[in-house]
Amino acid sequence: MSRLTLYWISGSPPAWRVMLALVLKGVPFDHRLLDVQNGENRAPEYLALNPKGQVPTLVMGDVALRESLAILAWLDRAFPDRPIWGDDTKSAARVWQDVMLMEVDLRPAVTSTAQSLLRNRPLPDADRDALLSAADDIAETLESTDFLGGDAPMANDIWLYPALHWIARGVVKSASPPEPVARLSEDRPSLKAWMKRMSALPGVAETYPPHWR
Numbered sequence: 001m002s003r004l005t006l007y008w009i010s011g012s013p014p015a016w017r018v019m020l021a022l023v024l025k026g027v028p029f030d031h032r033l034l035d036v037q038n039g040e041n042r043a044p045e046y047l048a049l050n051p052k053g054q055v056p057t058l059v060m061g062d063v064a065l066r067e068s069l070a071i072l073a074w075l076d077r078a079f080p081d082r083p084i085w086g087d088d089t090k091s092a093a094r095v096w097q098d099v100m101l102m103e104v105d106l107r108p109a110v111t112s113t114a115q116s117l118l119r120n121r122p123l124p125d126a127d128r129d130a131l132l133s134a135a136d137d138i139a140e141t142l143e144s145t146d147f148l149g150g151d152a153p154m155a156n157d158i159w160l161y162p163a164l165h166w167i168a169r170g171v172v173k174s175a176s177p178p179e180p181v182a183r184l185s186e187d188r189p190s191l192k193a194w195m196k197r198m199s200a201l202p203g204v205a206e207t208y209p210p211h212w213r
């Protein structure tokens with residue numbers, strides 16, 4: 001198999017997911033950081049790989065794969081050694097269910113929260129409440145397990161980690177972040193401990209978006 005190349009944008013949660021998956025699975029890869037300000041993701045050469053001009057795109061030989069969750073699923077198929085979609089049927093069911101619920105139910109609240117904070121706009125109450133309620137549920141789960149995926153991080157952990165960092169970045173940039181959002185992990189010790197545990201895994205700290213450092 002030819003060497004993988006990941007096209008990404010600094011601070012993009014879907015691209016960060018793929019980078020995390022590659023790092024956690026120990027799969028070697030090259031990467032190309034696209035400069036959005038200079039329109040690199042709209043250049044004809046990139047649109048030939050990803051017609052929407054979005055990241056991530058993972059290229060192997062003459063195949064260009066897009067959509068972060070599709071890439072994560074493919075990675076487990078191509079590199080089964082360190083699974084991220086569960087290591088038995090029971091954990092696979094749990095991981096897939098979590099990821100689909102996060103993608104369908106949690107993503108709108110995460111996106112609204114991060115964008116409201118970053119653009120200094122009011123955060124709709126419904127989105128704030130959905131986020132805090134999901135954080136409560138996740139924190140409760142993490143009281144009895146190291147990772148959402150069990151003993152090792154799986155795709156559900158990989159989904160959540162960039163999402164929470166995106167919100168934390170918004171909190172830092174916002175002029176007046178709502179207190180319960182600013183204290184999202186502070187108020188939930190199991191969630192805070194999980195963030196630290198994830199960050200301490202080999203290679204994970206290096207995936208932190210360069211322009212957020």
Ligand SMILES: N[C@@H](CCC(=O)N[C@@H](CS)C(=O)NCC(=O)O)C(=O)O
Binds near residue numbers: 009054066068
């Ligand atoms: N559903 C896609 C979403 C990808 C996406 O929205 N990427 C954004 C960054 S977070 C992007 O590339 N935006 C640049 C643009 O659309 O110009 C996935 O999961 O891969």
